[in-house]
Amino acid sequence: MPDAKGTPLARAIARSFGTPAVVIDLDIVERNVDRLQAACDAVGLANRPHIKTHKSPVLAALQRDRGARGITCQKLGEAEVMAAAGQDDIVVSYNLLGEEKMARLARLLREGVLVRPCADNPVAVDGYADAARAAEQTMGVLVECDTGRQRAGVVSPGEAVALARRIASRDHLRFDGLLLYPPEDKMAETQRFLDETRAGLAEHGLEARIVSTGGTPNLRQLGAIIGATEHRSGTSIFNDRMMLACGAAALDDCALAVYATVVSRTAPGRGILDSGSKTLTADPGGGLDGFGLIREYPKARIKGFAEEHGMLDLSACDAEPAIGETVSIVPNHVCVVVNMVDRLVTVRGGEIVGTLEVTARGKIV
Amino acid sequence: MPDAKGTPLARAIARSFGTPAVVIDLDIVERNVDRLQAACDAVGLANRPHIKTHKSPVLAALQRDRGARGITCQKLGEAEVMAAAGQDDIVVSYNLLGEEKMARLARLLREGVLVRPCADNPVAVDGYADAARAAEQTMGVLVECDTGRQRAGVVSPGEAVALARRIASRDHLRFDGLLLYPPEDKMAETQRFLDETRAGLAEHGLEARIVSTGGTPNLRQLGAIIGATEHRSGTSIFNDRMMLACGAAALDDCALAVYATVVSRTAPGRGILDSGSKTLTADPGGGLDGFGLIREYPKARIKGFAEEHGMLDLSACDAEPAIGETVSIVPNHVCVVVNMVDRLVTVRGGEIVGTLEVTARGKIV
Numbered sequence: 001m002p003d004a005k006g007t008p009l010a011r012a013i014a015r016s017f018g019t020p021a022v023v024i025d026l027d028i029v030e031r032n033v034d035r036l037q038a039a040c041d042a043v044g045l046a047n048r049p050h051i052k053t054h055k056s057p058v059l060a061a062l063q064r065d066r067g068a069r070g071i072t073c074q075k076l077g078e079a080e081v082m083a084a085a086g087q088d089d090i091v092v093s094y095n096l097l098g099e100e101k102m103a104r105l106a107r108l109l110r111e112g113v114l115v116r117p118c119a120d121n122p123v124a125v126d127g128y129a130d131a132a133r134a135a136e137q138t139m140g141v142l143v144e145c146d147t148g149r150q151r152a153g154v155v156s157p158g159e160a161v162a163l164a165r166r167i168a169s170r171d172h173l174r175f176d177g178l179l180l181y182p183p184e185d186k187m188a189e190t191q192r193f194l195d196e197t198r199a200g201l202a203e204h205g206l207e208a209r210i211v212s213t214g215g216t217p218n219l220r221q222l223g224a225i226i227g228a229t230e231h232r233s234g235t236s237i238f239n240d241r242m243m244l245a246c247g248a249a250a251l252d253d254c255a256l257a258v259y260a261t262v263v264s265r266t267a268p269g270r271g272i273l274d275s276g277s278k279t280l281t282a283d284p285g286g287g288l289d290g291f292g293l294i295r296e297y298p299k300a301r302i303k304g305f306a307e308e309h310g311m312l313d314l315s316a317c318d319a320e321p322a323i324g325e326t327v328s329i330v331p332n333h334v335c336v337v338v339n340m341v342d343r344l345v346t347v348r349g350g351e352i353v354g355t356l357e358v359t360a361r362g363k364i365v
Numbered sequence: 366m367p368d369a370k371g372t373p374l375a376r377a378i379a380r381s382f383g384t385p386a387v388v389i390d391l392d393i394v395e396r397n398v399d400r401l402q403a404a405c406d407a408v409g410l411a412n413r414p415h416i417k418t419h420k421s422p423v424l425a426a427l428q429r430d431r432g433a434r435g436i437t438c439q440k441l442g443e444a445e446v447m448a449a450a451g452q453d454d455i456v457v458s459y460n461l462l463g464e465e466k467m468a469r470l471a472r473l474l475r476e477g478v479l480v481r482p483c484a485d486n487p488v489a490v491d492g493y494a495d496a497a498r499a500a501e502q503t504m505g506v507l508v509e510c511d512t513g514r515q516r517a518g519v520v521s522p523g524e525a526v527a528l529a530r531r532i533a534s535r536d537h538l539r540f541d542g543l544l545l546y547p548p549e550d551k552m553a554e555t556q557r558f559l560d561e562t563r564a565g566l567a568e569h570g571l572e573a574r575i576v577s578t579g580g581t582p583n584l585r586q587l588g589a590i591i592g593a594t595e596h597r598s599g600t601s602i603f604n605d606r607m608m609l610a611c612g613a614a615a616l617d618d619c620a621l622a623v624y625a626t627v628v629s630r631t632a633p634g635r636g637i638l639d640s641g642s643k644t645l646t647a648d649p650g651g652g653l654d655g656f657g658l659i660r661e662y663p664k665a666r667i668k669g670f671a672e673e674h675g676m677l678d679l680s681a682c683d684a685e686p687a688i689g690e691t692v693s694i695v696p697n698h699v700c701v702v703v704n705m706v707d708r709l710v711t712v713r714g715g716e717i718v719g720t721l722e723v724t725a726r727g728k729i730v
Contacts, residue, residue, distance in 0.1 A: 015464060097628050097689055100382065263517070266518060272460075272517050274460075277648065282647045336647075341729065364705070
């Protein structure tokens, strides 16, 4: 059998796990965790990392151990996994709706988890009141505000105040604050929105005890929003090609790589990786050229996918990888890649350490 | 709690499973399975459905029970799942490489599974010879041919013949035939490639006992390639928006839908579904406009995604869905959606039947 090619680590990973394999370097992970905590500490913000990036209770515990106030989840199913592993202070940055989810939310409350969901509409608020009443608990709720991203979130300070008042008026609910996800280029608009909202809340005797900002690119502006109390960053624990592109990370800060093997070279200048959209995902990374950065062949372009095929354009390369060579790829968007696999391979100092279960993978509900 | 809105089935699914939920209609599945079998029977081709679409041993068994000769898998991990469930005639339409995979391939051979992998290069062939020798078995190998798709596959009849000869010359290997995946608009080129290859094989006393064609869009040209012996179709069991767009299926033939709930409506003409790229996936479906067809609101456009947010443009709609309403969506590309979930919800005649495990989900290795 021909020897597989690639770096000694790549060869060891291919031999032990086969490829493709999704691999994290624990030294870089720990450095990234500490860097985020230090950045929050430096400006007096609580750190509430978003676990959607790693989906691992082990890494959530690491973040808490190193100073995080609590965690952020995007889905109730993620919060359930994290609560079962001992996380007791969870913001769910999402509108939760429907009786199936309200029954599960009530169960978390009865179990004593400090879980705070978000709302941008009265339907969500009314459901939360039912869930908290069923649990015979009082639950804090955050109002999600849209300051220009056009995703979820009330679009005016007046609506934010009205929704906060609705929350505060309901038995079993407590208005706990505001959740913002400011576009990086709309900090002034975000500040104005926040100031007006806080003034409006004060007129009604309400206060936003939590003002949560979010985003890894926004770490460069951490502390810029006056009145913010905590920050949610997900991607910074691993980083990815999007973070490289926007300057939020350097290549040495990228903790995760997809190890893939060249399985076909049928014509000069092209080749096939055994990693397609089922691993690297079709996420365009906000308009990046191609679908990942091959560290050993930075001039190679992953130009397209089938589910299990990564189409390589090698025409710009100085040297071309051979069939059987295993390479390592920084993906466009790391969060969606983690969600494709049941386990991550962990390495440290160029050696395989073990594996880490992606326990909250696929928790779409 | 406000009543969820939507059709009675949508409400029942939301109540029982929460949303998003990936749902298949078993009546349509069975009709699609029978239609594929009848199409193959009509032109005298063996039916070897590709299980990458459903990833379910239960549905693979249904296909075999209704006449399929065997199955096709794209990855060794899928073949292992299917073999464990009793599938005994499996083509793996992929170059398998590396000692980790060769050890697993040898195990399947020792267990008596008729498994045939593909090769488009000598490295793969040499690995297969080692695996078959280790298993003390003879293994059939197909030569993958590229007749214009520019994915994997040898690009000339001469190379196909040379690789077939290499296979036939190795102890423990048997040249079993050719695997084609003809572009729909290159049937004449494919026929020429096949004819030249068969002539070249004959000169060396070799014969392609299997000539496998593939693709669901290609079903409309089934039988067009003279000398083909079997066909691989995956998508036709469920169909999707790509198959609608190319005319390979009608809406009534779409067996799978993602049920999702509108969770936010913060401005006229826009809204948010609780189903983002983690369920519907960012697969553009070969250049379709938007990321799915909402059956109840066909003029709505799913214009973009976050992982858990589907961004709705409702500006062209006659009526707009309300917060809490559950809708059903035909995704762009059904195979990649199935891979996102651990189970499918099954329905029949507008009633929930149960769930079906996606046993071969995430088998990337």
